[in-house]
Amino acid sequence: MENMKQILLIFLFLSCSHESGINKIEQKFLKEGLVDIQKYNSDIKVDLVNSDSDKNFFRADFYKGLKKCYVREEVAVKISNASKILKGINSKYFLLVYDGARPRSVSYEMYDKLKNTPLKKYVADPKFGSMHNYGAAVDVVIVDENDKEIDMGLNPFRKNKLQLAKMLYDMKKNKRLTIEQKNNRMLLKSVMIKAGFYPIEIEWWHFEVDRKENIRKKYRMIE
Numbered sequence: 001m002e003n004m005k006q007i008l009l010i011f012l013f014l015s016c017s018h019e020s021g022i023n024k025i026e027q028k029f030l031k032e033g034l035v036d037i038q039k040y041n042s043d044i045k046v047d048l049v050n051s052d053s054d055k056n057f058f059r060a061d062f063y064k065g066l067k068k069c070y071v072r073e074e075v076a077v078k079i080s081n082a083s084k085i086l087k088g089i090n091s092k093y094f095l096l097v098y099d100g101a102r103p104r105s106v107s108y109e110m111y112d113k114l115k116n117t118p119l120k121k122y123v124a125d126p127k128f129g130s131m132h133n134y135g136a137a138v139d140v141v142i143v144d145e146n147d148k149e150i151d152m153g154l155n156p157f158r159k160n161k162l163q164l165a166k167m168l169y170d171m172k173k174n175k176r177l178t179i180e181q182k183n184n185r186m187l188l189k190s191v192m193i194k195a196g197f198y199p200i201e202i203e204w205w206h207f208e209v210d211r212k213e214n215i216r217k218k219y220r221m222i223e
Contacts, residue, residue, distance in 0.1 A: 029070035041080035082195035101135035153181040
């Protein structure tokens with residue numbers, strides 16, 4: 001009997017330790033029934049830039065070191081299909097996901113950091129909610145077999161605020177993209193549209209799983 005008690009205590013301890021290993025952001029995602037993108041297609045690469053202060057222009061870790069990208073199951077299925085479509089076009093290309101689901105509490109933090117800067121248009125007003133807050137949007141780029149991103153032109157995920165502000169200023173003076181950049185953006189856009197995603201005009205990297213009005217009806221916001 002004493003041995004059974006000891007075994008039970010060890011089991012409870014290990015269970016609690018496992019739960020504590022899941023950070024609060026991930027707990028929110030799991031509670032909402034979100035899924036890990038890479039479990040649907042291991043060819044998809046993930047670089048969760050908003051979980052690494054060295055990789056985003058906010059210079060902040062909003063996801064507390066989380067490495068997995070969580071989304072609604074509908075998104076995971078469609079981006080898996082997008083990956084297969086891309087492979088059919090170029091077997092050396094991969095989709096890399098920068099961001100998926102985002103709690104609205106994180107969006108408030110981002111918005112507060114940018115609301116008085118020229119970069120504010122890149123974060124939706126949290127009062128109304130971004131499609132990321134519903135777990136129904138992804139930020140994506142294409143990489144080659146060496147994990148090098150193909151040239152898309154302006155990429156806010158690889159610049160700090162000062163660098164990005166300068167790029168935006170330069171773009172106002174010369175809005176033209178190179179032929180390569182145009183073709184690369186068109187490739188990504190066409191692949192994602194074929195898989196059922198909806199692009200938005202001002203962000204080549206951002207795709208939504210359905211029209212906004214449908215997303216708001218189907219899903220609730222992750223707070």
